[in-house]
Amino acid sequence: MPTINDVARAAGVSPSTVSYVLSGRRPISAQTRARVQAAIAELGFHPHAGARALASSKTNVLALVVPLRVDVNVPVIMQFATAVVTAARTHNHDVLLLTKDEGTSGLERVAHSTMVDALIVMDVEKDDVRIPALRRLKQPSVLIGLPADPAGTICVDLDFAAAAAETLRHLAWHGHRRIALVGPSPSVYRRGTSYAERFLAGFTEASAELGLETMTHPCEPGRPGVRDCLTDIDAELPGVTALVVHNEEALRPLLDQLRATGRRVPEDISVVAVCPRDVALSMPIPLTSVDIPSHDVGGLAVETVMKLLDGRHTESVRLLPPTLVERDSCTTPKP
Template identity: 55%
Template sequence: MRTVTIADVAKHAGVAVSTVSYVLSGKRAISATTRRRVLDSVRALGYHPNAGARALASKRANVIALVLPLRSGMNLPVLMQFATSVVTTARQYDHDVLLMTADEGPDGLRRVAASALVDGLLLMDVEIHDTRVPLLRELVEPSVLIGFPADPSGLTCVDLDFARAGALCAEHLADLGHRQVALLGAPHVVYERGTGFAERTLAGFVEAARRHGAEAWARPCEESFDEVHATVKVLLDEHPDLSGLVVHNEAAVGHVLAALRMLGRRVPGDMSVVAICPDDVAERTSPALTSVLIPAEDVGRQAVRLLMAKLDGQAVPESTLLEPRLTVRDSTA
């Protein structure tokens, strides 16, 4: 079978070869009608431009790196929601995604930047004192962080407002009349690393609970049933009047509900439970959980859009915080 060429695409679309090149490289503005006609011809003919030639012509690799170190205590299904959103959004900008899962710190960033394999970088699992941050301020390649370090100056960061998410949960329970509430947070190792989203959720929860006149406690929460059961039991033994619980560990949500049943606590009759998690996690439990959504798709989409804008030389805001929303279901009363 003969290889389809750029000339074939131009003939099929009824445009010049240079117009096809401009549409594929993005080097010049092309009208929406012409662009659509060219892309329709590309799809109809099954044309695959040579990546090396395209990169030389545009001085771009048309690849972005998603730096997602797979560390202990991370919930893989939720992380994959973020990654899927990044990949699908990047394709809308004619970019592929290089997924970097090794925990290499600054060395990994230096290596991929020096290779000229990528046009820009997206970073996840951002810590309060993240060792990668100083290097990001020096790199020529633009970057966007999904998360916030302690000092975000000179960076571009996007995330759910986790401090507000924690506060929303506490406020909801306080408004229902609960005066002793607790947070079952991320696994202990996540707090040991100083991971930003976990620290901010905890701070927002405790501050809002106390502002509303409620006593608040917090415990790290592991992912196995035995560990969750032990944590919940200790919490109830120490605070027998505890009546409101917030769970910020997607992998532990089902275990928490099962542990409460085994310990003789009805939800929501004896214990109101709120989760910070994706909607599909909250909706498939029994009872369905009142929850604050983790908007992985929206955050991933926003991160890619910000990175693409930076690649095009556009000014972007340093900080983008998505407002959390709480959906009331059957687990709070």
């Protein structure tokens, strides 16, 4: 492995000049630059990351903390991760993968040992124990999600409250008045993952504004959970004409169950989902849905980190506006 000294010698310049060619932090004449670059290419020189980190206090590495729970949403998490890696690469950064179950100590380990310049944390909970720890680090961090008290943190996410409003507005426009929300499983609420509550709050508020008759119901995973959920909904809100489903995992069994009980979608009942585009498209009927734009959120997280890293100011909370795409699962209710 050639070093910067080898390059310097080959190009007939000093090592510092090579460094300045590489970093562009000082002007270098065109001829010198060319000679240096030729030497670099010829020797196949790559700067040693550790040496660089030591001298410059910059690693060009981001930590990404993903939940490793293998329950719901695995594809979404993967989408976030690849979005983050791709975006990071465009800024010449690499990504160190951490799992959420290492908890606070994992964050502190990589931060204190200066392995990373900044952190991106997924699956943030309402009162996430990691947040105080993050605040103490010298490295900046961006949360994907929204804790109860975002003060002193930087957060990006989809605007789930607006997403809920959007689904109701769409259904109301189609003429629906009795609408039920099939929410995530109770464990998601219990865990305090804030998107569930934000969606719920947005749903309730928009329902009142639009003067709709609505109800909300969490939904346990699996067929029995879905069956119970639908039974409860029919009991509590008879004549319901539309469902808003904020539960990827329940989506498929729910459609199965509707079909099994002879209710056609969308003729007998409309369905609006909140899920990634490809999930909406992979269902027996392409579903009208509000997209969960993992790619955009991931990209935004990286952009925000980069802003922080070069000292630019950024707003504390940034929620992306939702987009509803009309497909085949939603129509005007029969009179």
